[in-house]
Structures are given as C-alpha cells and as structure tokens.
Amino acid sequence: MSHTVGFVEDFIENTLSRLHTAMMGKIEKFDPEAMKADVQLLVKRKYKKHEAASYPLLQEVPVMTVKTGAFVVRPPYQKGDLVMVLFAEREIDAVVQEGTEEEPVSKRRHALEDAVVIGGWMPFSEDLPEDNADDLVIARTDFSARIVIQKDDNKVHIQTDGPVLVEAEEDVEVKTEGDAIVEAEGDVKVEADGEAVIEAADDVTVEAGGDATVTASGEALLEAGGDAIVEGSSVLLGASAGEAAVLGDSLLAWLNGHTHSHPEGPTGSPQQDAGDDLVSGKVEVED
Ligand SMILES: [Fe+2]
Secondary structure, eight states: OHHHHHHHHHHHHHHHHTOOOEEEEEEEEEETTTTEEEEEESSOBOOTTSOOBOOOOEEEEEBOOEEETTEEEOOOOOTTOEEEEEEOSSOOTTHHHHSOOOOOSSOOSSOGGGEEEEEEOOOTTOOOOSTTTTSEEEEOTTOSEEEEEOTTTOOEEEEESSOOOOOOSSOOOOOOSSOOOOOOSSOOOOOOSSOOOOOOSSOOOOOOSSOOOOOOSSOOOOOOSSOOOOOOSSOOSSTTOOSOOOOHHHHHHHHHHOOOOOTTSOOOSOSSOOOGGGSOSSOOOOO
C-alpha cells in the first residue's frame, strides 16, 4: 500500500515538475527588433530531498505586445526588467517563425522551451508617483516625462523635464476653437524657409520689453485700412537722421503771410498764396 502510494506520489510529483504554467522572471537580454528576450526565472525549482536550484536561462523567448495590422506598441525592455512568463500548451518553435498554423513535432506540453513573455510587473517594494491615479498615463516610472489623458476634463497633457520635439516632413497644424497660447521663459522663435504670416480677424499686438525690430531683405510694407501711426520719443526716417521734418501747415501759413524788407518799407505778403496742394493730404507729423 505505502509503496503504491509512494510510487503514485512520486509519479505525480515528477510529472508536475515538468509541467509549467506561469512564472515570474527577469530579462537578461532583449532584442527590440525581433521582440525576443533571454529570461531568468525568479522562482527556483525544488525537488524533494534536493537543494533548490535555478532554472536554466530561457533563451529567445517571444515577447508579447500590442500588435495590430500596421500598428505596434513596443515596450523598451531592459536587462533587469521583471516580466511574467507563460508556458504554451504545445511546442511553439515552428509557429513563432512565420505565424502560421503548424503541427507540433515534439510531445512537449507546458514546457520551459515554450515560454512567452506576456508583460512587465513591478515588485511591491517599488511605487509609482501618486499623480494622475485616475488618468491614462504613458510615462517614465518617475513621471519626469509623461503623456496623460485626464479622466475628468478630457485634457491631454504632455509634460516633460526635457524638450518636446514635433517633426514632420509635411504640414504641422495646430487648431483650436479656443485661444492658442505660446508662453516661454526663454525665446519664442518662428522661422520659415517660405513665408511667415500672422493673420487675425481681430487685433494683432506685438509687445516688447526691449527693442522691436522688423528686418526685410526686400520691401518693408506697413499698410492699414485706418490710420498708420508711428509713435516714439522721436521718430527717425533713416538710422542717421538728424534734420527736423517740416510742419507743412505752419510752413504754408508762413509762406502766405511773409513779407520782405525794402528800402521803401516792408513789402506786402505774396501776391499768390501757396496752395494746399503743396502739403500732403495724407501724411501728418506731430508738433
Ligand atoms: Fe518771399
């Protein structure tokens, strides 16, 4: 009786020891192009009366991800990353080569050789930041760079301690039915190999704490449907300007009223008035 029970127990123990379902492991090497990894299992194997021993390194284990048609999410696994490993029901050697239906050539069932990595995990000794607990987050583990879709107000938030780069070989469009605001503690620069155009249905305001400079290799045109006003503590036409501008109306009045000295007494004023067509009807200067 005891011999039979012992035999059955040994048989079951022996069989179960070769039947694997799922175990936690650690990435030793990852190939991001082939999406396969070498994985060390973290639970040691133990037979009765034997010392616990490490499982052999699982090599070229396929790494599962989100992959659909033309799209993929590729997690950048690193040596030391913790992963969950499943062991397929039958041999997967031929299947993983081309992704086609294949007949197993071995009798392997739930074997170490048929491991697949299904995802990463983190030990209870580590924590993620408490921020955005209700939101969808793609981030570095310290959240120093993150993309967040917020649950409560539909806000999409891209935040990073480093730079943000948007590059395209074609157009880049930013559209909003609200305001578009660009704020920078450093410089704001808009550079274009083609035209740079600022259009607004309402006012356009350019304010500068320092100088404001408009430079053009071609013409510089200031055009307004209403008045075009140039204000300054002085208004200079030409960087080396030093001559005062003429006040047209005052000059006209003086011309029409001036007299000359003459031996027989001062002359009268000019016989013919200088007409208003001598002064611009469009350009005015400040006194
Ligand atoms: Fe005169």
